[in-house]
Amino acid sequence: MDIQFLGTGAGQPSKARNVSSLALKLLDEINEVWLFDCGEGTQNRILETTIRPRKVRKIFITHLHGDHIFGLPGFLSSRAFQANEEQTDLEIYGPQGIKSFVLTSLRVSGSRLPYRIHFHEFDQDSLGKILETDKFTVYAEELDHTIFCVGYRVMQKDLEGTLDAEKLKAAGVPFGPLFGKIKNGQDVVLEDGTEIKAADYISAPRPGKIITILGDTRKTNASVRLAVNADVLVHESTYGKGDEKIARNHGHSTNMQAAQVAAEAGVKRLLLNHISARFLSKDISQLKKDAASIFDNVHVVKDLEEVEI
Ligand SMILES: [Zn+2]
Secondary structure, eight states, X not given: OEEEEEEOBSSSOOSSOOSSEEEEEEHHHHSEEEEEEEOTTHHHHHHTSSOOGGGEEEEEOSOOOHHHHTTHHHXXXXXXXXXXXXXXXXXXXXXXXXXXXXXHHHHHTTOOOSSOEEEEEEOGGGOEEEEEOSSEEEEEEEOOSSSOOEEEEEEEOOBOOOBOHHHHHHTTOOSSHHHHHHHTTOOEEOTTSOEEOXXXXXXXXXXXXXXXXXXXXOSOHHHHHHHTTOSEEEEXXXXXXXXXXXXXXXXXXXXXXXXXXHHHXXXXXXXXXXXXXXXXXXXXXXXXXXXXXXXXXXXXXXXXXXXXX
């Protein structure tokens, strides 16, 4: 599982950073890619990656500000032009209004898609668990921005233990149907009378990963709740140390506040994105250094950077 950042800038694109979008690549797990936000130019960024648009099966939108959604009509239209590729349906999750935005853009521009889009809109009163599959559960909770904005907590379900085939062979179990029985947790008796206890040959279940991806927000307890014990927290850092007042006025956070959230939630790793174009490269290293005084495992991400989870 990886996160690839497609746009890490705040508000408007700059030469170094495009506006918000990131891809959660779940190729090994479910052969799908999930996008979080889709700022203008997201499809151009995707061209510079190995992501195939038809593998994008779900898009999660944090809020309706333009720098997070203006890339949708273009991406959705181009996704239709995948020659010789099977057309796959798409789910879009987001605040009330996202459906009307997408359908209006497509209708006015005369765009017809050869695949279906299923919309899942929510508002303040319909948050919580927004999706559950056999492998993942996704929760959304309202953050504190200038318009309705949410953060997402993606929880992978625990992974089943694996069968230790070498150990079974060493115990004299012939390869075949017995392996299947043991894998299903059944104890078996071999022809020579040896008892094989399944539990001795199956590793313990591994806990699933937790990935928290927040939209634009002031510092709020909702962020901490969404991020509790997460393997990775992706948090905006529109402002730097000392800018707490201006950050509050604009509905954003500083690097220090993001680090406080990471520390309070006990996450393993903090990735800072939504970086203002005012920050030059020397400022970026300062952003990281200052945040690290509160939460050590922090990194300021760049466009196209890929992070393994
Ligand atoms: Zn934004």
